[in-house]
Amino acid sequence: MLIPMKQRNYTLIDQVIVSVDVGLRTLFGRPASTGRANPADAINSNNDTSNSEQETSTELSESEKKHSAALMRVNHCGEVCAQALYQGQALTARDAKVRDTMQTASNEENDHLNWCKQRITDLDSHTSYLNPLWYSGSFAIGVLAGALGDKWSLGFLEETEKQVVDHLQTHLKKLPEKDKKSRAIIEQMKIDEAKHASLANESGAADLPKLIKKIMSLGSKTMTKTSYWL
Ligand SMILES: [Fe+2]
Ligand SMILES: [Fe+2]
DSSP: OOOGGGOTTOOHHHHHHHHHHHHHHHHHSOOOOOOOOOHHHHHHHHTTTOOHHHHHHHOOOHHHHHHHHHHHHHHHHHHHHHHHHHHHHHHHOOSHHHHHHHHHHHHHHHHHHHHHHHHHHHTTOOOOTTHHHHHHHHHHHHHHHHHTOHHHHHHHHHHHHHHHHHHHHHHHHHSOTTOHHHHHHHHHHHHHHHHHHHHHHHTTOOOOOHHHHHHHHHHHHHHHHHHHHO
16 A cells, blocks of 8 residues: 555645554554565575575574574664654655655665565564654654755755665674575665665755764664664
8 A cells, every 4th residue: 555645635634644554554564665575585586496505505503693683673673763754754845746755765665674574583583672662753853854844854864864875884794694685685775775865865955964964873873772682
């Protein structure tokens, strides 16, 4: 189901109800996405040869599994925050084109959300217990950014996406080399996030003050550190 946020005849109350629905789906259900295949599945089919040597080379030890799951939990939490930001910003965006841009990107974020969640489940672990807290905080920040005007909202979005690309790059270094499935998911996410940053830039994003960028970076570091463990 596509979220009908872009229909102009929706009242603010309607949009709030839709946002609550999207929030609940993000946290507890399976939210609307583009339906793209999970990149990790391609690794499966590549290994269809049932070559036992190849299987052994990609088999993770218990500690590697735990570490990979924790990193994917961080990424899942990041996608929860991204979804909340997009929803908050879409709620207050003034320009219909900006709202549509955010909607398209938000559906792609849900692909990421679903892929990360699937990978965490496959690694026998759980998503972050703090997700509802992060969703609420990020939603409020999104509403505030949107209320400041589209160019600042887009600037915030562009900076967020750029920071996410850098963050994903560090995760590619931290993930076990053998964890090809998680790596495939992150590689695709990295491509998408860079595209979201360009989209925001092309839509008229303002360059944020350095101090704001620094605060954003500190906020995301707090999220990544806590969701690794919880
Ligand atoms: Fe994402
Ligand atoms: Fe993104």
